[in-house]
Amino acid sequence: MSTQVDLKELAEGRKYLLSGSVGGELPLCLVSGKGSIVKDINGKEYIDCTSQAWSYNIGFSHPKVIEAAIEQIKNGLTHCRTSFETIPKLRLLKKLGEIAPGNLKKISFCLHGSVANEGALKLAMINKPDAFKFLAPYDNYSGRTLATIAASWPYRPISRNFAPFMQNFIRVPNAYCYRCPFGLKYPDCNLLCAEFIKTTLERGAESVAALIMEPLQASGGMIPPPQDYLKRVREICNEYGVLLIFDEVQTGFGRLGEMFASELYDTIPDILTFGKGIGGGFPLFGVMLRDDLKGYEPATHSFTFAHFPVAMATACATLDIIKEENLLENVRKMGKYITEKLLQMKEKYELIGDVRGPGLMIGIELVKNKETKEPACEEATQFIKEGVKRGVIFGQSKFRGVGNVVKIKPPFVITKEEADKVLEVFEEITDLLSPK
Numbered sequence: 440m441s442t443q444v445d446l447k448e449l450a451e452g453r454k455y456l457l458s459g460s461v462g463g464e465l466p467l468c469l470v471s472g473k474g475s476i477v478k479d480i481n482g483k484e485y486i487d488c489t490s491q492a493w494s495y496n497i498g499f500s501h502p503k504v505i506e507a508a509i510e511q512i513k514n515g516l517t518h519c520r521t522s523f524e525t526i527p528k529l530r531l532l533k534k535l536g537e538i539a540p541g542n543l544k545k546i547s548f549c550l551h552g553s554v555a556n557e558g559a560l561k562l563a564m565i566n567k568p569d570a571f572k573f574l575a576p577y578d579n580y581s582g583r584t585l586a587t588i589a590a591s592w593p594y595r596p597i598s599r600n601f602a603p604f605m606q607n608f609i610r611v612p613n614a615y616c617y618r619c620p621f622g623l624k625y626p627d628c629n630l631l632c633a634e635f636i637k638t639t640l641e642r643g644a645e646s647v648a649a650l651i652m653e654p655l656q657a658s659g660g661m662i663p664p665p666q667d668y669l670k671r672v673r674e675i676c677n678e679y680g681v682l683l684i685f686d687e688v689q690t691g692f693g694r695l696g697e698m699f700a701s702e703l704y705d706t707i708p709d710i711l712t713f714g715k716g717i718g719g720g721f722p723l724f725g726v727m728l729r730d731d732l733k734g735y736e737p738a739t740h741s742f743t744f745a746h747f748p749v750a751m752a753t754a755c756a757t758l759d760i761i762k763e764e765n766l767l768e769n770v771r772k773m774g775k776y777i778t779e780k781l782l783q784m785k786e787k788y789e790l791i792g793d794v795r796g797p798g799l800m801i802g803i804e805l806v807k808n809k810e811t812k813e814p815a816c817e818e819a820t821q822f823i824k825e826g827v828k829r830g831v832i833f834g835q836s837k838f839r840g841v842g843n844v845v846k847i848k849p850p851f852v853i854t855k856e857e858a859d860k861v862l863e864v865f866e867e868i869t870d871l872l873s874p875k
């Protein structure tokens with residue numbers, strides 16, 4: 440590849456990039472991908488445990504996705520105003536309507552997770568017109584538009600002074616059992632974190648439109664809740680007439696081994712946002728709404744490129760692939776395999792404080808000392824760099840402002856051989872960075 444491109448031209452281009460537009464910490468120029476592997480401009484291959492922001496769930500360059508995209512492009516309709524129907528849109532609506540959890544059968548689309556979440560907030564306000572406040576858990580991540588920054592935990596520097604722009608978000612403690620906000624242990628805690636939501640709502644639920652949350656907190660540190668937590672949250676929202684929004688942008692379409700986290704945790708929200716993996720590598724997000732609730736009024740959530748027909752065609756192909764190739768089974772199988780091996784490593788290494796799943800949503804919390812649980816942040820940053828040297832791209836949870844969680848969230852098609860290589864590299868780096 441490097442023989443076909445003018446590296447000087449690329450270097451010139453790099454000079455013009457606005458700071459902060461990319462992470463910049465990994466100096467890789469990627470040129471191609473296949474399955475779980477990406478290749479850089481020098482021909483070096485990497486197993487991508489980030490699935491490119493957890494989006495290539497079915498793997499890179501799946502022939503059926505490419506075929507679907509090319510067919511739609513050849514039709515000459517890569518873009519279409521939201522006012523019109525297209526064949527991919529109607530096909531996708533049918534497929535999504537059939538698998539949507541519970542009665543979340545009214546669906547809309549957009550191109551970003553942040554915009555999907557803003558849409559969910561609007562729908563909550565449309566359905567509870569006198570309410571203007573929202574609850575959001577600590578360490579929540581909803582996106583980086585102004586409203587979604589406010590819904591996320593406002594850590595600097597990412598949220599800077601933008602967070603107060605929307606002032607109506609009230610924080611509630613999250614179900615972070617490894618570092619319980621109350622210093623308690625599950626199940627003796629009797630889910631005090633959920634009960635705290637009730638305590639908050641007792642003081643003015645009328646003004647609260649909704650609770651917005653990820654069923655499993657991803658960017659905040661890969662924090663799965665205890666099995667019965669979401670059910671209790673659902674009961675509390677019902678009791679106080681507050682809508683429940685699940686952000687399934689990361690968890691939706693199979694990453695936990697079930698199609699939706701709502702199914703895994705047996706809790707159906709009133710509004711669900713989705714995206715990332717559904718597009719098969721093309722941008723597509725959206726909102727699912729309970730079918731007895733009020734939808735948008737005309738033009739209340741409309742965008743120029745919101746109904747991207749190519750992504751809708753690739754999304755149809757993606758849903759077929761997940762089913763035909765039984766990919767959720769591989770998520771469960773490989774997720775269990777990798778997690779069990781990591782748990783064995785945890786016994787051996789001081790650096791590994793906690794290993795969390797389920798499925799291919801794996802987070803490893805690094806600590807300097809297992810007893811004090813002091814976060815090993817520099818080590819986590821170094822971990823990612825050492826991974827790249829060895830041909831594995833690991834993810835790092837930076838959002839919570841701590842950044843000591845290494846993430847393993849590869850495409851669902853990861854093979855046992857690739858998983859073994861990831862584990863071998865993981866152990867080598869853990870050994871290298873462990874306190875001696």
Ligand SMILES: Cc1ncc(COP(=O)(O)O)c(C=O)c1O
Pocket residue numbers: 492550551552553554556580581582583653657658686687688689
């Ligand atoms: C759970 C969750 N919600 C929302 C978003 C925001 O999506 P986008 O970056 O497309 O705006 C993300 C992005 O990482 C996410 O992980």
